[in-house]
Amino acid sequence: MKKYLTLLLALLFLQMSLSAMAAQAIPKAAAAKDMAENTFMREAIMEAMAGIHAGHGGPFGSVIEKNGQIVGRGHNMVLINNDPTAHGEVTAIRSAGKTLGSYDLSGCVLYTTGEPCHMCLCAALWANIDLVYFGCTIEDNGLIGFRDDVFDNLFGGRDQLQNYLLSLDREACLKLFEEYNSMERIIY
């Protein structure tokens, strides 16, 4: 009887360690994506993941939605394009402009993995985007080495935009940031 019990316990431990190995083998990208509750934020995370693994820039991905459809998407391409303005939001706005054949993105909603800097925020306003959902905060951006927090203080904050900027799926986006933070990378 004791022999069977030992065997049972051994099998149980074997199964537990196999499960743990399988969990480790799940790509972090998928993990971060799966953590996001919102479909569009999931897409933004996947955009960012593609960008960081291709060495294009920081962990910032964005999608633009209109009437339930994605009309624009993009990720940070500052490094690959030598373009300091190629943040994820700017890239997505340019993409949506092309898709819709208009500089006026009224009726569109922007989903982005990191709270927009003043450049991207003002770009969203110029584009007449209705609403912005962001994952990680300005402070989170600062913690992985970007100067968003410095510039934000310089300009005096965003107090008047509280109804325009809404937090969404921060935990999933922090997972993305965590992955980026563990990689070899250039901060600009």
Next chain:
Amino acid sequence: MKKYLTLLLALLFLQMSLSAMAAQAIPKAAAAKDMAENTFMREAIMEAMAGIHAGHGGPFGSVIEKNGQIVGRGHNMVLINNDPTAHGEVTAIRSAGKTLGSYDLSGCVLYTTGEPCHMCLCAALWANIDLVYFGCTIEDNGLIGFRDDVFDNLFGGRDQLQNYLLSLDREACLKLFEEYNSMERIIY
């Protein structure tokens, strides 16, 4: 004697009216350019003039200088590219990034016909541009129909950037704005 005096007066009036006609015939573009004292601002004005007459967007031209050479230039292309982010400054920054093969524009100075909005100002900061010279003010931009002043109030101003943003050749740039204001145009 009276006959000669009359003839003299007639000749004087003829010369005056010919001069007036010649003055009218000088393209306003050249007039605005010639009013600018600074070489780089002159180039920025010519960029803007080319842009408005091609119907590309607002009267905003920019050049970027490094060690006395122009390394980037551009004008507003919001309308022609359906790109709400294609302000003159952003276009010039992207152009300089290409020329220098870098996202880091340290050592560069930006000259622009209208005081940069928060998008362009923050873009200049991300690009590590040393200094920004502007012609017309944020208020001047507002007076010809653009929302720079609205957004500026929303973000809480630019008090901490007084040493970064310097006024230059405003009168010449106002001439450019005046020309734009007299044209058929789309405000975005």
